[in-house]
Amino acid sequence: MRKEEVERKGGKDLILKVSSLFEGEFSIDWLEELTGIRASSILSCLETEVSNRLLLKRGQGVYLFKDNSRRKEILDSIPEEERTLLHEKIARLLLSELSEDDSRATEVASHLMHLQNGWRECKWLLKAGELHLRSCQTGKAIQCFRKALTDLASQEGENEDWLFVKAAVEYANITTPGCSTEESLNLLRLAKERASRLKNQFYEILLDMHIARYEWIRSDFETAKDRFREIVLRVSSLGIPELVRYASIFKAQFLYLEGRFRDVVETYESSIQDLENLLSENFSITSAISIARSYAMIGQLTQGLGMLHSIRSHCLQSRNLSLSSHAAVSIAMVMLSIAETNTAIRYLEMALKEAQEGGNYYCKIIATFLLSYGHYLLRDRSKCLCHLMEFLRMSEENQVSFLLHPYLMEIWWAMENGDLEAIPGFSPDEKIRNMLRVQNQFIKGIAYRYDAMLLKKKGSSPSRILRSLTLSAQLLRDSGSKAELAKTLIELSHFLSFMGREKRAKKVMEEATQLARSMQGKFLTASLGSFLNGLDTDGAILEKILNLLPPIVQGEEKAFLRKMIGLANEVLGAERGALFYLDERGGSLRPQIIASKNLRVSQLNEPGLSSLRKIVERVASSGEPSMERLRPLQDSSIDGIGSYICVPVTVRGRRIAVLYHDSCVLPTEFGERHLKILNFLASQIGLYLDNLKAHEQVERLRGLQLSIGDGYERGRQGESNVFEPIVGTSPAIQRVLTQINMIAKTDVPVLLYGETGVGKNLVAEVIHRHSQRSGGPFVTVHCTTLTETLITSELFGHEKGAFTGAIRRKPGKVELAHKGTLFLDEIGDLSLDVQARLLRVLQTKEFERVGGNETIRSDFRLIAATNKDLEQEIKAKRFREDLFYRINIFPIFIPPLRERREDVPLLAYFFLRHYSAKFGKRVERIPEDIMEWFLRYDWPGNVRELENIIQKGVIWSTDEYLELPSEGTFLPGKVDRDGFPSLLENEKRHILEALRRTGWKIYGKDGAAELLRIKPSTLASRMKKLGISKKIRLT
Structure with a gap:
């Protein structure tokens, strides 16, 4: 009896130990296979623990730990060697069940994290990382990508190289370089070598961009600059649009790190232009935040705030709390700069909560310091010092050095002047010296101003003080930071006046006045606000608008309209703006954005913008302007529209568009004066659109009445005959041509997605014609037109007598494609049995004819096409997941004709x-x-x-x-x-x-x-x- 009790207790311990290795649900079947204990005994044990409130029952034979801390206690009690063996068993079990359902990749990855993995297992780590990213669990995604990189680092082979390169790019896209970057740099360099070995210039250059970014963060400035210069030359010579886009994003980020905010904005407006293009991945979202902050730094506060609000809304909607906290901190920094301190503190409190949930410790540290500065502005010394001490503790603990300009210098200066209790080790002299060593014009410009103030306080020579102020002005002028430059110029003017150099002092003050005139005056800090008295700031911006009205230049319409909307944001104090075109078919309005600032096309269908759509539709149908404050001034809620102004765009009594602007963050209140300005702008835009339409009609008539030869040749010149017979010059088809150019010379399988009739067969032929196999056969199989019996024979061939009617041996299409390309059209229509046979052929390049025993080898490149969503087909158990991963290495989406009307x-x-x-x-x-x-x-x-x-x-x-x-x-x-x-x-x-x-x-x-x-x-x-x-x- 005692022996049975011991055995029962041992069985229970083993059951609970194995169960504790599952972070989520587990089943009786799994435990039976893993422990060897009978199902009835396992059931009895688990039901007992449900009664003991250790477990929860989630369904028939499925359980879950109720208290995760108890699970971890049991897990920690397992010896490390035994735990590793159990992880290996569980991983093997789960992998055997993953052929049809990739949504459980995260489950198997939690066990693979404890093992040494081959490329097949690493493929699941990458998939798990992607799934974690989709659910915005950035920390877990980083762990998966990092583990895959670590395991693959010592492995060789084409599959290993591809996975390593992909993991490195994903890892670099979502990580922020810290102080210790050597290990990450080594991984990126190894990934670049492997991309080079794969002859994939796209990934090679992309990895080089990330390497340059890490080198800059490590203060290896000259190496990073040289590398980026070489990247720009290579990108220019290749002309791959996607690389050009990445290069523009990296360039903007580099310029931001250098403190050259005006150049950041110029790069964005000339190369990137659309915020929508930056919201696809974490790295580019981080760059978008830098661009938005740059707008605020050059004095376009509402443009910067509107952009940050749009980015934050996108991140919150996708539950990307890591980056929503980053955007919230950036909004708070702008609000602090215009003395909206209470609003800034509310954003910082939201940022702290989101940073904690999203695992963004970097933002948590910044937000903690900014709370210290905010409470300093509110004269709450106790809270200021409390947050400051917490900031210093966190910075030291994480070995992170922050230069939070200009707020940190202001805190130091307050301590120097005795306005704030001094903290040991907080020496202005040392901080200024550190800031002057940084390759950042903005930080150095502020450091030189404080250096001058410190020299003045110490009674240093006027020449030294003047030199520091002059250098400060020069650096800040180059950076584009208007507010900080104005502060330096005021300080310089006063000092020149003190020295008796009145003529130069007056000239410097005039420059400060001109700066104030070009800025949004009502949002300037108190120290600069007095310089706006009597200045016609709206007039200055209207003068810009009048100067902006250009002759019609084909291809520049959207850029011009975006500039008009941006200037309207400036003069109105609005954060967002958009021009909606009135659909004349039926005379009804479909809220279609044709140009905007900080309002994305994809946002229009979001439930939160239903009020915006209704406003636009009302103005469109009534023809009457509308403006309203929807929230009281004291309400700083970030949800919804704070205030808006909307006017129709009318030409010769006919409404053709609607111009809309609003404010979501700032307490803007629109009035009659703003309405007059916007009506003036609407009339100018109306004339421009009318002239543009007339111009387009003339050009279209001229073009359409060309002879067919001229019209055709004009189209062929647009694509340089390189990818004949693919016809088109639209961005959508150019993206396809770029991808063809990237992949054609490799032997990687290609999967073509697209609706019926888009020309997938033509794309396949072009890839073959430009590949290294162009001298071999191009063999097509139409999978949808044949029965299962016939498709098997069609693919693999048959021997004489293999079935009724097989009167002679017939080679299959796989055999005929030897040394060439096999194109499987509508691969999604293959049966699961045929898919299994095809998978084996792709893995081994070997097969047998139907009715035969001879093993035949065929060396071919596979191109597949489908009009189905194969991931949905996998979930519906109609397509094998393992085959999907074999063919989906390089997907190309061929757009429908309605998305490339210009062609x-x-x-x-x-x-x-x-x-x-x-x-x-x-x-x-x-x-x-x-x-x-x-x-x-x-x-x-x-x-x-x-x-x-x-x-x-x-x-x-x-x-x-x-x-x-x-x-x-x-x-x-x-x-x-x-x-x-x-x-x-x-x-x-x-x-x-x-x-x-x-x-x-x-x-x-x-x-x-x-x-x-x-x-x-x-x-x-x-x-x-x-x-x-x-x-x-x-x-």
Whole structure:
């Protein structure tokens, strides 16, 4: 009996020990396999512990620890060697069940973290890291990527190299370099070597950018600069758009680290332009925050705040608390600079909470210091010193050195002057010397000003004081920091006056005054506010707007409109602004942003912006301006709109757009004066849009009436014939061409995503033609057109007699693709059995024909295509996950035609030329009205549908103009539902009505052509096209 009790107790201990290794749920089946104990005994033990409130029951045979601290106690009691063996067993068990469900990658990763892993296991660590990033658990993601890098560092091979490079890039994107960066730098350098070995210039250069960033943080400034200069030259020579984008982001970050805020803004506005482009990954979001802070530093406070608010909203919505805390700290810094101290403290308290939850210790330390500074401004010495001591403790504990300009210098100066209790070791002399060693113009500029003030206090020579103030002004002028430069200039002016150099003192004060005039005066600190008295700051900005109005320059429309909206933000004191275009089809407004500052297109569908949409729609439908404060001034809630102003954009009595501005952070209140300014801006924008439309119409007519040869050649020149027959110059198709250029020369499998009819087969052919296998065969298999039996035979071939009808041996497509490329079109339609066989072939390059025993080898490159969401297919258990990871190494998304409308004319003329030659016709032109149809249509059948329509149109046409019948199913946009007339029918009725009113007089005064405001020859041509003669009358 006693022996049974001992055994029962031992069994219970083992069950609980194994259970404690699962951070989440665990099942009886798993415990049975891992412990060898009978299921009934395990069930009895677990149910007992549920009664003891140690465990929770989550379903039939599924349990979970109720108290995580108790779980950790049991876990810690397991010897390390035994624990490692158990982790290995659990990992093996979970991996065997992961073939169809990758959502449990994080579960298996928690065990892989304790083991030495090969590349297959490291693949799951990367997947777990990606899943952690999606759920904004940055700390856990970093652990997964770091573990994969550590395990792969000593392993060789193509798979190992690819995973190592990917893990290194992901790791670098989400980490902030600290003081000890040598180990991280070594990993990045090794990743760059492996990218070079893979001949992948894209990753090689991207890793070089991260290496340069780490070198800069380590104060290896010259090496970092040289490296970045070389990167810029390589990026320019390659011309890969994605690399150019990364280079622009890194450049902005480098300039920010150098304290060159004006240059940061110029880089953003000339190269990046759209905030949406920066919100895809952690590193670029960090850069976006730096750009927003740069706007605030150069005096565009509302632009900077609006951008920070938009970034913060995005991070909160995606639960990225690490970076939402970063944005909150940045907003607080701006608010502190304009003496909105209580609002700043509220943001800092939110930032502390989010930094704690999001694992951003860096922001937690900054927020702690800024709370100290905020309470210093509020004259709460006790809280100031309390937070300051906590800041110093945290900084020392984490070995982090902060230079929180200019607030830290202000604290030091207060201690120096006896306004604040001194802290041992807080020496202004030492801090100034440290700041002067930093390669940052802004920090050095402030340091020189305080150096001058300290020298003045010590009674040093005037020449030394003057030198420090002059250097401060020079550095701050270069940095673009208007507020800090104005402070230095005021100090310099006073000192020059003290020295008796009144003429120069007056000149310096004039520069300070001009700076104040160019800034948003109502947001200046008290020390600068007095310089705004009598200055016409709004007039200065309006003068900028008037000077901005340009001649029409094709391709620069959005940039111009963004500048107009940015200047409107300045003069209004608004943080966000957008121009919404009024959709004239049906006369209703779809809130579609055509240009904006700090409002993203993707935001419009968010529930939190429903009030914004309603405001815009109301102004659009009524034509009346609207402005309102939606929150009381004392309410600093960050949710929703604080105040807004919105006006219609009208041209010749017709509403064409709506101009909208609002404020979410600052207590801005819009009035009649702001309404007058915005109405003036709206009128200028209206004229610009009207002129632009007229200009575009002229250009379109000129372009569309070109001969087919000219039109086609113009399109071909845009893409340099490199990737023929892919036609297009749109950014969407250029991204595809860039990816083709990146991957073609490698042997990596490619997966093409895209709707039916987008041209996936053409992209596959182009990749093959530009690959090292271009001399070999290009073999296509249409997976969707064959039954399971036939597809197996089609892929792998068959022996004579393998099945009924197999009268001779037939090689399969895999065999035929030897030394070439195998293209599997619609791979998502393969059955799971065929997928399993294909996976084996991809792994071993070996297979057997149906009905045969001979093992055949085939060396081929795989390109697959699908119009399905394969990740959803995996979850639905219709596609193998292991096969997905084999083929999804380099995915390329081919955009639908509706997302690249600017390519429609080029494609249309391409097909027109082809089918005109094929059918022996001279159809050379596409009428404007048909092209308008093409440009408006949504093309559900994509390029294939356009090709079919052009082909049928060429058959129908009788002269040089393409003709499409007004009746028929292949006219794009043909609508005959519920009696709704087509555009051509409406045009026909409109012309008939004009003819009726003029008594069928076409030419001359009071004729139909004059009434319709078109040329008589045009009217005659349209009548002929529409089949109008005097026999027809309106019914």
